[in-house]
Amino acid sequence: MEDLNIYSDNVDSENSVSELRSMPFSDEAEQSVLGAMIISRDRIPDVIGLISSGDFYIERHRELFETLTDLFNMGQPIDFVTIKRQLEMRGSIDKIGGLDFIFKLMDLVPSTDENSVRHYSNIVREKSELRKLINVSEAITKRCYASEDDVDDIIGSAEQGIINITQNRNTTGLSHISVYLDESIEKLEKLSDANESVTGLTTGFVDLDRRTAGLHPAEFILIAARPGMGKSALALNIAQNAAIMDRAAVAIFSLEMPGIQIANRMLSAQAKVSAERIKRGDLKDDDWPKLGEALAALSDTKIYIDDNSSVTATEIGAKCRKMKIEKGLDLVIIDYLQLMSSGMSGVNRQQEVSDISRTLKVMANDLGIPVIALSQLNRSVEKRDVKEPVLSDLRESGSIEQDADMVIFLYREGYYNEDCEEPNKTKIKFDKHRNGEVGSEFLSWLGEYTKFANWSGMRE
Numbered sequence: 001m002e003d004l005n006i007y008s009d010n011v012d013s014e015n016s017v018s019e020l021r022s023m024p025f026s027d028e029a030e031q032s033v034l035g036a037m038i039i040s041r042d043r044i045p046d047v048i049g050l051i052s053s054g055d056f057y058i059e060r061h062r063e064l065f066e067t068l069t070d071l072f073n074m075g076q077p078i079d080f081v082t083i084k085r086q087l088e089m090r091g092s093i094d095k096i097g098g099l100d101f102i103f104k105l106m107d108l109v110p111s112t113d114e115n116s117v118r119h120y121s122n123i124v125r126e127k128s129e130l131r132k133l134i135n136v137s138e139a140i141t142k143r144c145y146a147s148e149d150d151v152d153d154i155i156g157s158a159e160q161g162i163i164n165i166t167q168n169r170n171t172t173g174l175s176h177i178s179v180y181l182d183e184s185i186e187k188l189e190k191l192s193d194a195n196e197s198v199t200g201l202t203t204g205f206v207d208l209d210r211r212t213a214g215l216h217p218a219e220f221i222l223i224a225a226r227p228g229m230g231k232s233a234l235a236l237n238i239a240q241n242a243a244i245m246d247r248a249a250v251a252i253f254s255l256e257m258p259g260i261q262i263a264n265r266m267l268s269a270q271a272k273v274s275a276e277r278i279k280r281g282d283l284k285d286d287d288w289p290k291l292g293e294a295l296a297a298l299s300d301t302k303i304y305i306d307d308n309s310s311v312t313a314t315e316i317g318a319k320c321r322k323m324k325i326e327k328g329l330d331l332v333i334i335d336y337l338q339l340m341s342s343g344m345s346g347v348n349r350q351q352e353v354s355d356i357s358r359t360l361k362v363m364a365n366d367l368g369i370p371v372i373a374l375s376q377l378n379r380s381v382e383k384r385d386v387k388e389p390v391l392s393d394l395r396e397s398g399s400i401e402q403d404a405d406m407v408i409f410l411y412r413e414g415y416y417n418e419d420c421e422e423p424n425k426t427k428i429k430f431d432k433h434r435n436g437e438v439g440s441e442f443l444s445w446l447g448e449y450t451k452f453a454n455w456s457g458m459r460e
Contacts, residue, residue, distance in 0.1 A: 024130040025057035028108075029123035034061060035109035036117045037068045038102065041078045043117045044068065050121040055128035060096040064105075067092060129165055136161035159318035201248050201331055201370065204241025206454050207441040211430060212406070215242070215331065215370035219435075220361040220403055222337075224375040224389065225410035226382070230426065231374050232257065233265070233450045234410065234443075235333050238372065240266055243301035248330035251323055252305045253316055255339035259307040263298075269451035270294035276448070302327065312341050313359040324367055334360070336374035337400070354399040361403040375400060387416055391431050407432035412445060425455065 033051070036043045048069055056062040067086045068078060076082050083102060087093045096102075110116065140158045143149050200214025215221070215238075225231040242248040254262055268275035271294035273287045283291075304327070306319065316334065323329045334340070340356050357373070364371040377393050389409040394401045401407060408430055414423025424445045430438050442455035 023057065023134065024127045026123050026127055027058065029120045029127070030056050030058060030061045031105055031108050032110060032120040033117065033124055034064055034068070035105035035107075036112045036120070037065075038078060038083070038106055039109055040112040040117075041072070043112055043114070044072045044078070046114055046117055047121050048072075050118065051125045051128070055124050057127065057131070060101065063087075063090070063092045063095045064101075066090075132165050133162075136165070156315055156318060159322065160314055163318055163321060201242045202245050203238045204245060205237075205441075205443060205452065207443075208428065211439070211441055212433075212436060215372075216435070217368040217370065218365045219370040219405045220357075220364045221370060221372045221406040221408065222375055222394075222400055222404040223372060223408045223410065224377055224394065226377050226387075226389070228415055229410040229412055230445055230447075230450075230452065231376075231410055232335050233269075234428075234452055235335060235372055235374055236262065236265055236450075237269060237452050239303060239331065239333050240269060240298070240301075242331050243303045244297060246330075247302070249302040249323070249328040250304070250331045250333065251320055251329060252303065252333045252335070253311060253319075254305060254307045254335050255309045255311065256335055257307065259305045262305055262307070265450050266298055266303075267291060267294050268449045270297055272449050272451075274448050275450045309339070310341070313356040316340075317359060317363045320363060320367060320369075324369075329367065329369055331369060332364075332371045334371070334373040336376055338376055357400045357403040387411070388427070389429070401432065404432060405434040406430065414445075426452065 033047055037047055053062045053065045053069075056065055064087075067083060067090060070090075071078055071082055071086055076086075080099075080102060084093075084099060087096065087099075093099060136158065139161070140154060143154050143157070198209045198214040200212070200216035200219075202214055203209055203212070223231050223235060236252070239250045239252055243250045252262065257265075264278050265275060267273070268278050271287070271290040273283070273290055273294075277283055277287070278291075304323065311319075316332075320329055320332055337353065337356060341352070360371050360373055375394070377389055381387055381389055381393055388411045391401060391407065394407070408428060410426060410428060412424075412426040413420045414425070417423075424447075426443045426445045428441045428443055430436075430440065432438065443452040444455045446453055
């Protein structure tokens with residue numbers, strides 16, 4: 001997918017007036033911001049928290065802004081002498097139109113109080129965003145007229161261009177802790193009044209909910225296992241339970257299984273009808289009523305499936321943002337991470353996986369939803385005597401462990417030893433839990449229905 005350049009909207013001081021009018025900008029606001037930064041050093045943190053040099057339309061304004069921020073970052077005073085020296089070091093005196101321009105700016109500043117400077121800065125930023133939107137629309141228009149690219153690729157580029165702009169504007173400055181303390185107390189009061197132990201989306205499993213208190217906004221959760229342990233089944237069970245029990249809107253991105261197979265699995269799990277019989281169409285008379293009830297229950301959910309096997313992390317982000325706006329979105333499932341591409345070129349696979357995991361974590365945070373990604377562990381686990389996975393098994397998978405809020409491993413002894421006492425007992429290992437305790441819970445594997453059930457055994 002081709003990236004759109006949304007930043008090439010600036011002009012130099014020699015442009016004609018007609019050219020300057022071709023793009024939205026405010027000369028007065030840009031100069032007011034710069035003048036306030038020169039007069040009052042205390043205003044500089046307010047400004048750089050809202051805008052960057054790329055938000056200025058006029059080249060000499062950008063040059064002076066960068067000069068002032070350089071001085072500020074070096075801890076230097078901001079006055080005519082230091083500004084002149086820094087401009088000389090940058091070779092920028094001619095670029096700003098001479099030193100008289102500095103005095104002109106100081107005379108033009110209407111006010112240097114915090115609210116006024118923030119107001120000027122916001123004007124500069126808004127004009128910059130308008131120019132970026134124009135650049136995106138023009139780039140898309142050219143590609144549409146050229147008719148050389150795939151339509152889906154053009155649409156993806158358009159969505160990504162808009163996302164880049166919105167991500168850049170969704171920034172917040174430092175807030176006093178009292179803001180978050182008030183929010184925390186308010187939330188605690190609601191939870192206390194509700195008297196519920198599950199404060200997020202339910203997983204549908206009693207012990208998992210007790211361990212996690214549910215799935216919470218902005219959490220990036222990794223479920224990892226060797227093939228055959230049931231990681232896809234667990235993720236689909238969780239999606240199904242959240243959609244039915246909490247009426248959650250769920251997006252499932254399956255890079256491995258086609259949508260019809262996911263639907264069959266969910267029907268089997270919901271109806272408790274053998275997945276193998278559904279696959280073969282070898283159904284008993286009493287299976288049909290069960291399937292009818294399961295079909296009604298699942299059809300009434302807000303589960304959406306994308307089985308595009310070549311979808312990228314960026315495309316998933318764009319699709320999720322669109323779904324959040326149009327239909328609502330409460331939970332995302334991605335099966336599985338190693339099959340994804342970041343869309344980057346010229347990087348090794350470990351770097352690519354790191355970029356994917358970081359993109360998914362940012363998406364979870366930006367959309368305020370839990371994101372569950374599945375990860376397949378490599379064959380090195382099979383070569384050792386103790387097959388139970390540990391965090392070090394993720395080392396070859398980039399920065400997944402660092403990005404994840406929870407790392408959950410699945411391990412079933414019965415997979416390796418059919419003669420063990422409890423072949424269906426599956427250990428759910430929480431080896432990383434940023435907001436809770438690590439440890440293990442257990443589920444019962446009902447392979448006939450590709451489904452997990454609550455386990456009545458002891459916790460670890």
